[in-house]
Structure formats: C-alpha cells, structure tokens
Amino acid sequence: MGGKVILIVEDDPRVGESIRLLLKKKGYSIRLASNGKEALSLFRKEMVDLVITDLVMPKMDGIELLETVKGLRSETEVIVISAQGTIEKAVQAMKLGAFDFIAKPINPRVISLVVERALEKQTLVLQNRDLRSKLEDKFHFKNIVGRSEKMVKIFELIHHVAPYDSSVLIIGESGTGKELIANAIHYHSPRAAMPFIKVSCASLSEGIIESELFGHEKGAFTGAITSRKGRFELAHNGTLFLDEVEDIPPSTQIKLLRVLQEGEFERVGGNKTIKVNIRIIAASNRDLQEAVKRGSFREDLYYRLNVVNIKLPLLRERRDDIPFLVNFFIEKYSQRYHMKVEGISQRAMNLLADYEWSGNVRELENTIESILVINSPEVIDVQHLPQEIRDFKGGPEVILIKIGTPLEEVEREILVQTLKATKGNKRRAAQLLGINVRTMYRKMEEMSESYSAG
Numbered sequence: 316m317g318g319k320v321i322l323i324v325e326d327d328p329r330v331g332e333s334i335r336l337l338l339k340k341k342g343y344s345i346r347l348a349s350n351g352k353e354a355l356s357l358f359r360k361e362m363v364d365l366v367i368t369d370l371v372m373p374k375m376d377g378i379e380l381l382e383t384v385k386g387l388r389s390e391t392e393v394i395v396i397s398a399q400g401t402i403e404k405a406v407q408a409m410k411l412g413a414f415d416f417i418a419k420p421i422n423p424r425v426i427s428l429v430v431e432r433a434l435e436k437q438t439l440v441l442q443n444r445d446l447r448s449k450l451e452d453k454f455h456f457k458n459i460v461g462r463s464e465k466m467v468k469i470f471e472l473i474h475h476v477a478p479y480d481s482s483v484l485i486i487g488e489s490g491t492g493k494e495l496i497a498n499a500i501h502y503h504s505p506r507a508a509m510p511f512i513k514v515s516c517a518s519l520s521e522g523i524i525e526s527e528l529f530g531h532e533k534g535a536f537t538g539a540i541t542s543r544k545g546r547f548e549l550a551h552n553g554t555l556f557l558d559e560v561e562d563i564p565p566s567t568q569i570k571l572l573r574v575l576q577e578g579e580f581e582r583v584g585g586n587k588t589i590k591v592n593i594r595i596i597a598a599s600n601r602d603l604q605e606a607v608k609r610g611s612f613r614e615d616l617y618y619r620l621n622v623v624n625i626k627l628p629l630l631r632e633r634r635d636d637i638p639f640l641v642n643f644f645i646e647k648y649s650q651r652y653h654m655k656v657e658g659i660s661q662r663a664m665n666l667l668a669d670y671e672w673s674g675n676v677r678e679l680e681n682t683i684e685s686i687l688v689i690n691s692p693e694v695i696d697v698q699h700l701p702q703e704i705r706d707f708k709g710g711p712e713v714i715l716i717k718i719g720t721p722l723e724e725v726e727r728e729i730l731v732q733t734l735k736a737t738k739g740n741k742r743r744a745a746q747l748l749g750i751n752v753r754t755m756y757r758k759m760e761e762m763s764e765s766y767s768a769g
C-alpha cells in the first residue's frame with residue numbers, strides 16, 4: 316500500500332497529528348487539513364486515495380465533505396471519525412458512500428486495520444475498472460457504456476460473433492442500445508469497410524416497405540418515375556440492420572425469408588433476379604416468440620433471424636452501470652457545450668440510481684443533457700434533478716376502473732393513462748400494452764373520430 320495518498324481532515328491538531336504519525340510510519344503519503352474547505356482545496360489539486368475526516372467541524376462538516384468528495388471522485392474511499400458517534404450518523408455516512416465510521420477515542424490498531432481494508436477495496440475496484448476498460452478499448456465500443464456483469468457478457472458475445480456472417484437478433488426495449496450493438500457487430504466484422512444500411516421497419520407503411528427493402532422498377536406503381544435500388548442492394552457485401560423487425564407485414568416476410576435462404580430477390584415490378592451477399596442483423600423491442608405464437612410473425616423467418624440472440628437488459632436491471640453512464644454523459648455533454656462540470660453529488664447519484672427509467676439509457680442521457688443545459692452546474696446536486704426524479708417513491712402504477720364501466724371506456728382510460736405514464740411516447744405505450752405501434756395509432760384515431768361524432 317506504499318505510495319497511497321491519505322488526506323486527514325481534523326480540526327483538533329493533536330488528533331490530526333497523532334493519526335498522521337501513525338500512518339506515515341506505515342509508508343503512506345499524508346496530507347493534513349484543519350477543516351472541510353481546506354480539505355477540498357487540497358483534494359482538487361492532488362489525486363487522493365483515502366480521506367479520513369472528522370464529523371463535526373467548522374465551515375463544512377464531515378457528512379458534507381463526504382458527499383462532495385464522492386461526487387467529485389467516486390473511487391476515493393472515505394472514513395468518518397467522531398467523538399459524537401451515533402448510529403444515525405453512522406448509517407447516514409454509510410448510505411452516502413463512507414467505507415467505515417470510527418468513534419473516538421481512536422484505537423491505533425483499529426484505524427490501521429480499517430485504512431488497510433479501505434485501500435485494499437479501492438485497489439480491487441480500480442483493477443476491475445481497468446480490466447473492464449481494457450475490454451472496451453480492445454473492442455473499441457466507444458459509445459456502449461457498461462461494466463455490470465450482464466453488459467460484459469454482451470461485450471464478450473459481440474466479440475465472438477462479429478467475425479462470422481450468422482444472422483443476429485437483438486431483443487431489447489426502446490432506449491437500451493440495440494442500434495449501438497448492431498454498430499459494434501458490423502464495425503468489428505470483416506465487412507466493416509463495406510456499407511452498413513439501417514432500416515426502421517415501423518416507420519415504413521405496408522404499401523412502401525417492399526419498395527424500400529427490395530427497390531422498384533420504373534412504372535411499378537403510381538409515382539415510380541425512375542428505377543430505384545432498395546436497401547438490400549445498397550447493403551451488398553455489407554450489413555443490413557432491420558430495426559423493429561416485428562412490424563414487417565406477413566407478405567413481405569416471405570420475400571425476406573427468401574433473401575436469407577437464397578440470397579436473391581426481384582425489385583417490385585421487375586423480373587430480373589438480383590443476387591446479394593449481406594449479413595442481417597435484426598432488432599425487436601418485443602419477444603418475437605410471442606408474435607410467432609399469435610401468427611403475426613413467421614416461425615421459419617424467426618429461426619433464420621435468431622441464429623445468435625442478444626437480449627439487452629433494462630437499465631433498472633443493471634443499476635450498477637448507472638454511475639458510469641451518468642459520468643460518461645456528464646463528460647460527453649460538458650465537452651460538447653464547453654462546460655466545466657466537476658461531477659455529481661452522492662445524493663443526486665443515489666436518486667438517479669433508484670429511479671425506474673422507463674426510457675432506459677436514452678432517457679437517462681436526455682436527462683443529464685437537460686440538467687447541464689438548463690442549470691450549467693459546477694457539481695450536479697439534488698436541486699438540479701427533474702421534479703419527477705426527486706419525488707420518485709417507486710412501487711407499481713395502477714389504474715382504478717369502476718365495476719360496470721363499458722369496455723370502450725375502459726380501453727380508452729387505459730390508453731390515455733398509459734400515454735400519460737410514458738409522457739406521450741406512443742412506442743413505449745404500445746410496448747407496455749402488448750400491441751404494435753400501428754394498432755396504437757389506429758385506436759387513437761378511433762377515439763378521435765368517436766369524440767368528433769359525439
């Protein structure tokens with residue numbers, strides 16, 4: 316543990332000096348401050364591994380110093396000491412990230428042991444972070460942030476499947492990063508220098524999706540004044556990413572299956588068979604097996620797409636990644652908007668970690684960007700967070716329906732309340748209700764027509 320820097324913050328010179336001498340004998344580099352303000356000034360100038368702080372001090376107490384230190388550099392361990400040791404204060408300190416709470420008078424053997432354990436823990440954390448960082452650097456997953464066990468397994472899976480041409484099916488809710496995973500697979504494959512073509516199947520109406528995918532010949536339909544290549548031709552020798560593949564209509568699914576099996580198709584209105592060499596990566600925000608059972612998605616197509624399955628976890632299923640994501644987005648938008656943001660308080664980080672994030676990583680990113688743009692804070696704190704995050708208590712959301720309510724009104728109420736819960740996000744609302752987006756729009760139109768008629 317030699318070479319580790321320890322900052323002792325103690326307003327009683329005798330106590331501070333006794334701790335300094337004890338730890339200096341053990342080979343640590345010691346810095347001494349008499350109050351929280353002085354400690355922060357030293358902390359910002361030098362990389363400190365461990366802070367040992369008194370609880371009761373003038374200008375800034377130990378709890379406030381603990382919060383600020385953890386917000387600025389979360390890997391720094393903090394030990395709180397006090398002559399006024401109470402269970403309440405100890406619990407508060409531990410919740411805010413303290414490694415331990417030691418009551419005065421200080422036992423030299425106890426503080427030596429606690430210091431040793433705190434620095435051992437920090438070393439393990441930093442080594443683990445370094446390994447994960449090397450893993451990311453090796454694969455160059457610049458925009459995929461995740462150090463949780465689930466995400467590391469996904470990184471490893473991408474590394475294994477990228478060199479091959481096998482079809483990949485990515486399953487995950489909106490905002491979990493399906494497109495980022497597809498990017499990582501393509502750009503770490505032998506096809507990296509070739510085209511990577513993306514198609515959002517839900518954004519294409521049933522009447523034009525075949526033309527978009529397979530192209531069309533001149534005169535194939537009204538408005539087809541010239542011949543046009545489709546996405547399959549554009550992706551030749553590269554990768555085609557079919558996002559929201561569950562929205563492809565059954566008639567088009569047959570043609571997609573043929574391309575996967577034979578590597579050939581005809582343009583709409585054409586007779587010439589076109590050969591293509593492409594890799595297919597598909598993504599869906601729903602379980603396609605359920606769609607197969609309902610008969611809305613072909614079983615043979617499902618098995619062709621689902622050679623490799625990558626299921627992305629919800630953000631609330633990998634809460635360990637939230638601090639890394641928050642700091643990543645703070646750095647990203649601080650650089651973009653030329654701001655000097657030093658970090659985030661532990662209290663604010665705790666609230667972000669506890670929130671449900673129905674919009675997953677995308678919602679978290681938008682929240683951090685909004686906080687920086689609106690507040691321009693030096694350190695993000697609780698008051699900078701949106702009200703709904705500050706007020707969040709958790710627990711299931713329910714809709715109360717009175718017995719005897721007509722089914723039409725029940726459906727309308729559920730639709731309206733679900734849209735409110737998703738802040739108007741129709742795709743997320745449709746997902747929660749187990750229907751596709753087109754059905755959501757149709758039901759909204761029917762409701763609108765019903766009101767107009769009334």
